[in-house]
Amino acid sequence: MELEEAKQKFIQAWGTFGSNWGINRTMAQVHALLLISSEPLCADDIMATLKISRGNANMNIRALIDWGLVYKELKPGERREYFIGEKDMWKVVRQIIVHRKKKELEPVLKILEELKDIEGKEEENEEFVKVIKDIQLFSEKADRVLDKFIRSDSSWLMNAFLKMI
Amino acid sequence: MELEEAKQKFIQAWGTFGSNWGINRTMAQVHALLLISSEPLCADDIMATLKISRGNANMNIRALIDWGLVYKELKPGERREYFIGEKDMWKVVRQIIVHRKKKELEPVLKILEELKDIEGKEEENEEFVKVIKDIQLFSEKADRVLDKFIRSDSSWLMNAFLKMI
DNA sequence: TTCTTTTTTCAAAAAAAAATGAAACCTCAT
DNA sequence: ATGAGGTTTCATTTTTTTTTGAAAAAAGAA
Structure with missing residues (x-):
């Protein structure tokens, strides 16, 4: 397999993977492209490689910068913006x-908390109460683990993995 | 807040949550409805509560059964099918x-494995090789943790959570 | 300022995903 | 075999999401 072919394949795969995870396909592809590019790329490079419009490229680059997955890089004496992917x-x-x-877990926690208000009143509806409590139990645990994860470095994560397995 | 209102709110919230996770909104709503219903429901009940068509209800109920989240229940002497949600x-x-x-992790592992073939050849392209290796490292770990999870019972999971936090 | 280059925005178009509803299809009781 | 009551399928429609492209805005350079 050619190197270029492999890169292309990776970009496609990452796009598919992303869209399975609620991330727009193009955003994932731009991310993949910047991830495997050793040089910073400008908007036109990205448009050309992925065959997408300027508007689309711009939108998704901005989104990636918002997510902290891509950085803007200014080359001295050059007017146009270049972008590099976070490689770590x-x-x-x-x-x-x-x-x-x-975006996804915290709103659920919020709603579950609200739903608790009713629960107390009606002892009749056990099914509902139990489901809410179970989901809350689970999602609060997930919340804590994720917080820990977010604050940790890779060695903690490795350790956690090892402990679990 | 009324109990019915609360249930409605839960169903909506679960639908939104699901669609953020790549699960069709209606499927998540049917799931929520069956989760909080103490009685088994038939297709017409679901259609009426969620205000959806017969075809849509049928499709999503089947999908939920496929996923092992809903069971078919036959009432003696009754022709129509009833459904109950997995409550655990x-x-x-x-x-x-x-x-x-x-659906989502295994295909990535497969592609990463394929992409390794090229890597060896070209020492020049370190960026690409490194990214692939890192993703592979991470996704294989995730794969193992998830396998463990899948085979475990809730007490293992609780323990794992405790160990991590 | 004015011209040039580049980025951003956003209404409209296109594409993709989901929902509808009616016909086809089962399955059982008679 | 027939019909009643239910389920499934799927071409079509609707809705949602994504992409385009051209105009507007910004950011220097002269």
């Missing part, structure tokens, strides 16, 4: 978790 | 992990 995988995973936790 | 939360989470791991 542990950091990448951490950042993804920070964002997804905020 | 640990089991629910386990089943979800089994399915998503198969």
